[in-house]
Amino acid sequence: MAYFWYSAVLLGMAVVTIVAQDGNVLYYFLCAFCFCLEDLKVDCGRDSVTLRWGAAQSQMDTSLLRLGDCYPSSISAGEAMFQVEFSDCNFSRLVTGDTLMYMNELIYMSGPKAQLKSFSHPVVCSYERPADWAPGIFDPVFYTYGEGDLVFHMELTKDDFSGPHLSREYPLGSFIHISAAVEQMVHQPLLLLLEECVATTTPELQSEGPVHPIITNKGCLVASKNSNSKFEPRQRTSEIRLSLQAFKFVVGKEVYIHCSLLAWDPSGLDTSKKACHYVKGHGWVLLDDPYHSTLCGCCDSSCEPWKTSGIASGKHGSTQSAVLLGPLVITDNSPA
Missing domain, CATH: 2.60.40.3210 (Zona pellucida, ZP-N domain)
Known part of the structure; x- marks a missing residue:
């Protein structure tokens, strides 16, 4: 009982x-x-x-x-x-x-x-205590933090994030739901962040061709300033979810989303390690702790790392990964 x-x-x-x-x-x-x-x-x-x-x-x-x-x-x-x-x-x-x-x-x-x-x-x-219960064999682990052997996942999902999206078409103004996660293996708990995301018309990032910024400046969801795009509340620190409002970029053509993911110590947030979105009437808000939204104050300028007394700092392990989503197609069914 x-x-x-x-x-x-x-x-x-x-x-x-x-x-x-x-x-x-x-x-x-x-x-x-x-x-x-x-x-x-x-x-x-x-x-x-x-x-x-x-x-x-x-x-x-x-x-x-x-x-x-x-x-x-x-x-x-x-x-x-x-x-x-x-x-x-x-x-x-x-x-x-x-x-x-x-x-x-x-x-x-x-x-x-x-x-x-x-x-x-x-x-x-x-x-x-169950009668047949016995402690497991002691198997010591000597990691204090890790910087490798992490597996990153990222996908386009259904509206409720319950599984992969079944269509690659998104009407203009609808939401593109993106879910990312990191398998932590033997690591200490890690916080997953989206550092940068851009949309392009090719699966390779090229110096030429149109580029649509989504997340810039080390975790600032710039797409939220002029749309209803936002980070969703976390379910786990090792996951991050994004509701991105379909944008007018190259309507009717293939679009690819390139993102840089960062796994970081949850206690080591600073201006270069954060997840911020713009909330109308409130300004830039820090996803993981709104009371430290001052870390987002650089989103309209340039974000450089700096130490803060409000959140613990020190030596923090990190692992980055580049992820590609797509192709997807943004459609416009409005009258010409």
């Missing part, structure tokens, strides 16, 4: 100061902001867990919830859901006596000026 271990969650505490009318007396009140744990529902399966968080307070942005290093599997109004295997998301396993436990943390990553502060909460699935 699996069960979930609850403990109190204290999200933050603020001191409110009130000045009396005569200006001489100060009154102090402690205000605690706490979530009711009834908003958190956990279903521990045999090899996986399903977790739902329904935000009771409107100031919570459920897209900022993380289970270990995993992003929500789905996000709807006021709710985030995780459906993950114990082999993912940096779950740890503990065996004590007759009990087998899988442990992780639910983390809320808010910004320094947000009303609702960051918090974490333990997530534990506990089971009776």
Whole structure:
């Protein structure tokens, strides 16, 4: 029988100061902001867990919830859901006596000026230890980070990213959905970024011929400035999804999309390692942490690497790969 271990969650505490009318007396009140744990529902399966968080307070942005290093599997109004295997998301396993436990943390990553502060909460699935269970043979791995042996994937997908797109034709204004992923093998968790993407009329990048910029300046989705193109919320750090609005480039002819992918340490973002898109009314927004969108401030100029105190820096392994998509055809069915 699996069960979930609850403990109190204290999200933050603020001191409110009130000045009396005569200006001489100060009154102090402690205000605690706490979530009711009834908003958190956990279903521990045999090899996986399903977790739902329904935000009771409107100031919570459920897209900022993380289970270990995993992003929500789905996000709807006021709710985030995780459906993950114990082999993912940096779950740890503990065996004590007759009990087998899988442990992780639910983390809320808010910004320094947000009303609702960051918090974490333990997530534990506990089971009776199977009678035939035995620990695996110890096989030490001596990698601290890796720079090779990574496998990159990139494809044109259906609207819901559930599989490959079945047609190579896209009407002008419709969305070209692109999914990319990196198989991490024995590496530490990696963040996949799209550094550069351009559209051309040939499968080779040539100095001559038309070129349509999509992503430039080390991760800036310039196509989002004049269209509804955007990065989609991540499902995993090792994946990235792009909804690209079909553009008027060479209508009716074959188009190829050339991209440069970068696998990077998730804690090592800077102005040259990022994923930014333009949100109307807000400006440039950092996909992985909107509160550090200052990293996107160079998207309208030139992005050079620089260190930031807001995100950890140091030695970060990286691997790059060039990927080609296509051919695809953008059609225009509007009256002449």
